[in-house]
Amino acid sequence: MASSPMETADLPQPPTDARDAAPRSSEPVVRLRALTKTYGKVEALRGLDMDVPPGPVGLLGPNGAGKTTLIGLLLGLLEPTSGEATIAGVSPTTRSQRVEIRKRVGYMPESDCLLPLMSGVELVSTLGRMTGLSKEDAMTRAHEVLDYVELEEARYRPLDGYSTGMKQRLKLAQALVHDPDLLLLDEPTNGLDPKGRREMLRLVDDLGRNQGKNVLLCSQLLPDVEKTCDHVIVIVQGQARLSGASAERTAADQHSVRVEASGDEELLRRALDASDLTWEPAPSRPEAPGRTGLVVTLPPGVEDSDVIFGAAAAAGVVLRSVEPQRSTLEEVFLRAVDGDDVPASNNGAPTA
Secondary structure: OOOOOOOOOOOOOOOOOHHHHOOOOOOOOEEEEEEEEEEOOEEEEEEEEEEEOOOEEEEEOOOOOOHHHHHHHHOOOOOOOEEEEEEOOEOOOOHHHHHHHHHHEEEEOOOOOOOOOOEHHHHHHHHHHHOOOOHHHHHHHHHHHHHHOOOHHHOOOEHHHOOHHHHHHHHHHHHHOOOOOEEEEEOOOOOOOHHHHHHHHHHHHHHHHHOOOOEEEEOOOHHHHHHHOOEEEEEEOOEEEEEEEHHHHOOEEEEEEEEEEEOOHHHHHHHHHHOOOEEEEOOOEOOEOOOOOEEEEOOOOOOOOHHHHHHHHHOOOEEEEEEEEEOOHHHHHHHHHOOOOOOOOOOOOOOO
């Protein structure tokens, strides 16, 4: 597989299914209301209100936020102490409904879950049968998903000969085998080298954005979420602290402008000081690590950058670029964790 930036044209086609032709619903894939889960005196989820919209969604949260408990509930492995939950159209209030959830959710665990002494196709088909597929359908689907994750040449190889990258792709294949309504991917790039990470992210991106799959990506690597997800949810201390479209959450801040000078940046700093403009060093650009700049905060009520151009012209400074400052997902995450991005109207619960 090529290691160029994310492109999907050269990816093998995913397995086909009659449901692939249906448009993606606008209804939430997961809907949680006042959901609580306690372990003795420990409250892992505290009245959690959360809607997971269709499409690729990133689930973020610091250690101890309740993500592991939430994953167990989404898989039907745990029963909530109180509250309401609907996962892939099923409310897990009975054993049969929790079994049904496992048929509708595909899970790629963070930890190694592979059975020894099996080949790739044996493992995937076996797990497919456990979701309710017939023996013939499970084997057919196993071959299709192994082709999709580019393990076709290793399908008959024993698993103890698989590299870390191959094992991660095999775990993705078994999550896909029964064509679930929701793919739950827990740290899918865990342990991968840069090339393997790019390959995995291309698959996740293709599934969520090109193939119409509903994906919930749990990751501590914020760049992974930025590259593959259209929506982000942050949970903190068992509650949803933030939920929204990634593009909106990282949108340009009209009150902050990134400025780069052509020539001596010190002259620009003096010019800004002389005009009583507040500035700070700009974060480095991953695509241009050698370039520096300043982030200038516009005065209250000022909506354009004319004041910056005026200060620079007065000092004889030529500006190379002036652009609105865009937040990174890391900044959004940290504000949510610190409680700085919580809407006062709903105590941080996401809106539908």
